[in-house]
Amino acid sequence: MRFVRYGEAGVERPGVLDSVGGLRDLTGVVSDIAGEALGALLDIDPEDLPKVPGAPRLGPPVAQVGKLIGIGLNYYDHAAEVGLPPPDEPIVFMKATSSITGPNDPVYLPRGSQKSDWEVELGIVIGRRAKYVSDADALSYVAGYTIVNDVSEREFQAERGGQWTKGKSCDSFGPIGPWLVTPDEMGDVQALDMVLDLNGQPAQRGSTASMIFGVAHVIAYLSQMMTLHPGDIIATGTPPGVGMGMKPPRYLREGDVMTLAIAGLGTQRQEVRLDS
Structure with missing residues (x-):
C-alpha cells in the first residue's frame, strides 16, 4: 500500500492511494501517519474511504519523525x-x-x-x-x-x-x-x-x-x-x-x-x- 500526507505545510492530512492511484482520505481511520499507527497500516482498505478531489500538495509521508x-x-x-x-x-x-x-x-x-x-x-x-x-x-x-x-x-x-x-x-x-x-x-x-x-x-x-x-x-x-x-x-x-x-x-x-x-x-x- 502507498500512504501519503496531503495539504498545506503544517496541516497535512493522512491519505492512501487506491488501486488506480486515486487519493483517499484516512482522517476517519487514523489521526496521522505517525507513531504506533505505523504498525497497523496493512489493516486499511482504501476502497472504503472518501475520495480526495483535485491534486493537493503532498507533504512528507510520515509525521512526528523523532530521528x-x-x-x-x-x-x-x-x-x-x-x-x-x-x-x-x-x-x-x-x-x-x-x-x-x-x-x-x-x-x-x-x-x-x-x-x-x-x-x-x-x-x-x-x-x-x-x-x-x-x-x-x-x-x-x-x-x-x-x-x-x-x-x-x-x-x-x-x-x-x-x-x-x-x-x-x-x-x-x-x-x-x-x-x-x-x-x-x-x-x-x-x-x-x-x-x-x-x-x-x-x-x-x-x-x-x-x-x-x-x-x-x-x-x-x-x-x-x-x-x-x-x-x-x-x-x-x-x-x-x-x-x-x-x-x-x-x-x-x-x-x-x-x-x-x-x-x-x-x-x-x-x-x-x-x-x-
Missing part, C-alpha cells in the same frame, strides 16, 4: 567516485528533523552556500520499537520505504570542522516522499533502480544492489547503539553522480530543478531557490 539518521558512503561506486575507501562499519550522522519537507517543495540554499549537492537515497521508515535486533529479524521492524533527497552543503559538511550534521541539516535539505510504501509491495529492496536528473539531464544512476551495508544490517547495527522508534527514518546512502564527484564539481544554483525516482517509490521534484 532522521543518515548513512554515509554506503555505495561502493559512490565511495570510488569521491576517492575514498569503503568503510569497515556504517558511517552514521544525523539530519535535523527541521530539514524535512515535502517531496515537491522547493530546496532553499542557505546564506553563503557555494557547494550544496544532491543525493537520492532509499529511506527506511521504522514501524515498531527496535532495540538489539538481529540482521535476520531487522526487516520485520520496517513500516515502509520512501525516497529521501539528502541535500548536503559540502563546505559546511567537510570544511568547517566538527561533524557532517552541519552540512546536512539546513532548512529544506530533507525532502521525503511522495509515498510511504509498505514492504509487501516492494519486493527485493536490494535491487531497486535509483535516478536523479538535474535540469532534465542525467546525474545519478545506480541501484540499491551496490550498497555496502544492506537495509537489514543498517537497522540491526543502529539498534545496537540507539533504540529506533516508530516513525524514525534512516536515509541509507547514495549512488554515484553527486555534484562533488563531477570533474569539475558542479553544485546547485538558483533555478536548478532536481527530479528523483526509485523503482516502486514514485518521483520527487524540487526547484532550487535562495533562502531569504
Whole structure:
C-alpha cells in the first residue's frame, strides 16, 4: 500500500492511494501517519474511504519523525567516485528533523552556500520499537520505504570542522516522499533502480544492489547503539553522480530543478531557490 500526507505545510492530512492511484482520505481511520499507527497500516482498505478531489500538495509521508539518521558512503561506486575507501562499519550522522519537507517543495540554499549537492537515497521508515535486533529479524521492524533527497552543503559538511550534521541539516535539505510504501509491495529492496536528473539531464544512476551495508544490517547495527522508534527514518546512502564527484564539481544554483525516482517509490521534484 502507498500512504501519503496531503495539504498545506503544517496541516497535512493522512491519505492512501487506491488501486488506480486515486487519493483517499484516512482522517476517519487514523489521526496521522505517525507513531504506533505505523504498525497497523496493512489493516486499511482504501476502497472504503472518501475520495480526495483535485491534486493537493503532498507533504512528507510520515509525521512526528523523532530521528532522521543518515548513512554515509554506503555505495561502493559512490565511495570510488569521491576517492575514498569503503568503510569497515556504517558511517552514521544525523539530519535535523527541521530539514524535512515535502517531496515537491522547493530546496532553499542557505546564506553563503557555494557547494550544496544532491543525493537520492532509499529511506527506511521504522514501524515498531527496535532495540538489539538481529540482521535476520531487522526487516520485520520496517513500516515502509520512501525516497529521501539528502541535500548536503559540502563546505559546511567537510570544511568547517566538527561533524557532517552541519552540512546536512539546513532548512529544506530533507525532502521525503511522495509515498510511504509498505514492504509487501516492494519486493527485493536490494535491487531497486535509483535516478536523479538535474535540469532534465542525467546525474545519478545506480541501484540499491551496490550498497555496502544492506537495509537489514543498517537497522540491526543502529539498534545496537540507539533504540529506533516508530516513525524514525534512516536515509541509507547514495549512488554515484553527486555534484562533488563531477570533474569539475558542479553544485546547485538558483533555478536548478532536481527530479528523483526509485523503482516502486514514485518521483520527487524540487526547484532550487535562495533562502531569504
